[in-house]
Amino acid sequence: MVYIGGMEVWTIQKLLGWMVEYFGAKAVDSPRFSAELLLAHALKWKRIELYTHFDAAVGAQRLAELRGLVKRAGEHEPIAYLVGATEFYSMTIRVGRECLIPRPETEMLVERAIDLLRKQAGEQQVLDLCTGSGCIAAAIAKNHPAAMVVATDLCEKALAIAAENVRTHGLEARVRLLCGDLFEPVIAGLDAAKFDLIACNPPYVSAGEYEKLDRNVRDYEPKKALDGGADGLDVYRRIAARVGEFLKDDGALLLEIGCGQADTVRGLLEAAGLKNIQVFKDHAKLERVVMGRK
Ligand SMILES: C[S@@+](CC[C@H](N)C(=O)[O-])C[C@H]1O[C@@H](n2cnc3c(N)ncnc32)[C@H](O)[C@@H]1O
Known part of the structure; x- marks a missing residue:
């Protein structure tokens, strides 16, 4: 233990050890990773710097700031909201309580989209x-310089965050x-004659599932980003009803789906006249993306 003038000193190493134990006891997801993210954020450091300054003492002001964040994390407020950002497709994406925290599963949809666009010439x-x-x-535009993207959302506050990401x-x-x-x-x-690709990760949680969501999701993430109506499929039905108007001939629709929704969504796209419908699994082997072509 390090003492200065009789006072116990909180080094990075000691703080991390304590936070990991605290988060473990509170059943916070990934205690070590969460502790590192919060501590790096409070110190305004990169995560790697924690390891290169293991014995550095943390000052009283930083400790006070960290204390509030640790308490909120212990109450299951998502770490991404506490630090205001998350990683998505190797990009730092700013997030706030008005928007869903991007999930790793959604990277699959982006991967498919970029793969598709790269096979086509021109803008x-x-x-x-x-x-x-x-x-x-942002991930599509960043990784495919020939992509011109229009993005829509109902929520103005979420769009303000999207605008920051686009700018950054x-x-x-x-x-x-x-x-x-x-x-x-x-x-x-005006915005585009028609689209080569339409992508969407809609709200797809059913009313029954919504009640059973983990509290860090249900209590903190916006309901309008999750709630897909009684059976979770409301937005897919509405997209299927109009997608034909907006896609070019042979243009593709890519939809993220939730567990057990593949067959119904496939049926909706078939009924909308789309062809070559394929379902792709994510890294956990769950059906995650449905694709169809006009
Ligand atoms: C599941 S989140 C997806 C957010 C982001 N695309 C992602 O993958 O992390 C769904 C988003 O749809 C928006 N939304 C819900 N209903 C909508 C509608 N009818 N029209 C446009 N946006 C809608 C919500 O505000 C929310 O931002």
Whole structure:
């Protein structure tokens, strides 16, 4: 133990050890990773710097700031909201309580989208419905310089966060954010004649599942980002009803889906006249993305 002037000193190493134990006792997800993220955020350091300064003492002011964050994390407030950012597709994406925290599963949809766009020549028109933090729109634009992206969301506050992400990643010239209900804000012919690709990670949690969500999700993430109606499929039905108007011939629709939704969503896309429908599994072997072509 290190003491200065009779006072116990909190070194990085000691603080981390204590936080890991505290988070473990509170059943916080990934206690070590969470502790490192919070401590690095409170110190305004990179995570790696914690390891290169293991014996450094943490000052009283930083300790006081950290204390509040640790308490909130112990009450299951998501770490991404506490630090205001998360990693998505190797990009730092800013998040706030008004938008869903991007999930690693959604990277699959982005991977498929980029793969598809790279097989086509020239400028590609992309529409990202339900953009939230803008993570899908930004990741596609960042990784495919020929993509021109329009992204829509109902929530103005989420779009303000998306705008920050678009700015931070230098994508203002190729990502346009529009506020409104699904396709509603898109002016055909002005925003794009039609789209080569439409991507969407909609709210898809059913009413029954919503009640059973982990409390760090249900109590903190916005309900309108999760609630897909009684059976979770409301938004898929609405997308299927209009997607044909907005896709170019042979254009692709990519939808993230929840557990057990693949067959119904496939049926909806077939009924909408889409063809070559494929379902892709994520790294956990769960059906996660449905794709169809006009
Ligand atoms: C599951 S979140 C996805 C956010 C982001 N695309 C992602 O993958 O992390 C769904 C988003 O859809 C938005 N939303 C819900 N209903 C909508 C609608 N009818 N039209 C447009 N956006 C909607 C919510 O505000 C929320 O930001």
